[in-house]
Amino acid sequence: MDKHGNAHEATPLIGQRTEPRTGEGQVVPMKYSYLRRTTGTRVRAFEGDLALQYIYSADTHPFSETRRRLRNIIVWAGAIFQSRMFTVDGGDAVIYYAPPKPLRLVKLVVDVLARFMSPEARKRRKEVDSALEEIIKREFGDRVEDMYEVKGLAVTPEKQGRGYATALMRTVLDKSDTEGKDSWVVTGRSHTFYATLGYTIVGTGQTGGENPTWSHGPVDWIVTREQRALSVMCACPPAKRSAL
Template identity: 35%
Template sequence: MEISNMDPPTRAGAVETTPLLEGDGKRSVQAVDVVPMKFRDMPVAAESIRKAFEDDPLMEYFDAADTAPFPVSRRKLIDMVDWMGAMHQERMLTVEGGMSLMKYGPPGNQTNLPSVAFLRDSLGRLRPEECAKRWKEFGAKARELVSAAFGEKVADMMEIQVLATDPDAQGRGYASALVKYVLRQGDADGRDVWLLTTSAYGFYEHFGFVTVRSGKVGEDNPAWDGEPITLRIMHRTARASLAQASSEPKSPVMYTV
């Protein structure tokens, strides 16, 4: 996968910031069924991701500039178009019929089908100029950070592209189960896993991810009166097993560009 051809994300990273915990502070184990997402799951999933990202700083940056009519409906439509392609490519997972969802990308299968990309890009053109400018800024910064972190090696890695859980369903281990699904696949294939997130880095650290690059958007935008938003590229090296991974120390390392 060429860095320049990365799918522009519809969302960025995960927002479930707390893993499922027991009283002694250890992650509990419960049966969670991770299944491929179906078309019937999309309406629930679209509402789940809307609620989950409502307070995400990056989405606030975009939403503040989206003054065109029907912003929520447009975002849901863009998400569902994106997911239709990912479902066709067998890289879209869910728990509880859309209450928690993940889009991921194995090597060689990380970008949308051309027809899906065209339709999604067409819908994206309905965004106001300032909103489109902010999405472009984000995409450029994300590509810069990923290139600096991994170079051409990213083509051989797995990517967690979207992860979200309805706030009413958080704390049940749904997001943890989805992450573990990808980590097991990566470990079995000897593939590292990477992702981009804003404020959910603490959640991923529980699984052995470390921050390897960070950068900001919004710091040079005179139309934005909020704080700059930090983007974090996180990485987890392939391991022999999750049991081994859970016993290893997790020491985040950050490099700022």
């Protein structure tokens, strides 16, 4: 969790860049009624993500999955309230962008839920976030305070490859450009996708390699940058797919 109370997220596999087929889907503002469906989309799209496994596989306290879903719903509800979340097909593909300082109520709920995580899970989250914050501070400096973080890009597996991820990214980048803001994003294994949008690597970092309770090897973080947007990306080694 970073200094603003935001938990960084990795991005799922979203396939190659393609254009949406005629009549298939349209980017629209997210609605509260889509939240339940969006939760399922996120779980399925992020299944097998190594960075998330590193943190949440250590959360052995009761109701781990319920707490994670509740946290997501609260964060998304805040993004909807601020008109900063978009979807295709009623929650089958989603994205949102957040200012550096989240809504106070959202931050309060996220902080409270984090206290129920096991000590090892909290330790791992702090380790990951500290590594990312070091990269962000080094590469972006104080400028990050005037930027947006693009978060939660997810497409349900059945609808990947239809161009939904590209359409959502373009919508957010258009919004941030209109507001005169640069943006950055933490992603999992999709650096090739972001490269199609003009991103290039500017820095790297690593976590998890020296943790004796983690057997999947280090999680490598790659920082990339584009002329009008900034992106923090994670290139993770292959992991066995398992439900988070």
